[in-house]
Amino acid sequence: MIDARIKELGDWRGDMLAQVRALIKQAAPAVVEEWKWRGVPTWYCDGMICTGETYKNAVKLTFAKGAALKDPAKLFNSSLDGNVRRAIDIHEGETLNADAFKKLIRAAVTLNKPSGK
Numbered sequence: 001m002i003d004a005r006i007k008e009l010g011d012w013r014g015d016m017l018a019q020v021r022a023l024i025k026q027a028a029p030a031v032v033e034e035w036k037w038r039g040v041p042t043w044y045c046d047g048m049i050c051t052g053e054t055y056k057n058a059v060k061l062t063f064a065k066g067a068a069l070k071d072p073a074k075l076f077n078s079s080l081d082g083n084v085r086r087a088i089d090i091h092e093g094e095t096l097n098a099d100a101f102k103k104l105i106r107a108a109v110t111l112n113k114p115s116g117k
Contacts, residue, residue: 001035009054012092016059017041017052020096024049027102028109047112049105062087069107073100 002021006014021041024031028045036042041052048064063069066076066086075097078087090096 001039002033002041005039005041005054013054013059016090016096017054020052020059020061020101023096023098023101024105027105031109045109045112046114049108049112058089058091060087060089063104063108065108065111068111069104071104073097073103075100075104 002017006018006021008014009017021033024043028043028049030045031049032044034042034044036051043049043052050061050063050066053060053062060078062079063076063086065084066079067082067084069086071086075088076086078089079085088096088101
């Protein structure tokens with residue numbers, strides 16, 4: 001279903017979602033993908049890592065436990081006031097720091113492990 005969504009978008013949002021998906025799989029090879037909440041790609045590894053929502057003007061990656069993650073590259077730029085989640089909004093023409101993103105994914109996976117705290 002995620003493949004179909006990427007194809008259906010047919011624009012920069014589909015390209016970005018495909019790129020993000022590939023980076024997540026590189027960073028966490030054991031990741032499990034699910035299609036949730038009427039069409040939201042969601043990635044899990046010992047718990048939820050993040051979702052990949054697509055909007056008219058943005059691809060939003062919401063990290064379930066983002067507030068607990070260190071973000072030295074300052075990727076988080078949305079949902080910064082919450083106590084639990086953090087998000088990365090990517091707009092047309094913007095690029096994602098692939099190395100920093102993969103580090104963030106690996107940190108989220110580690111945090112999900114029982115000894116991750």
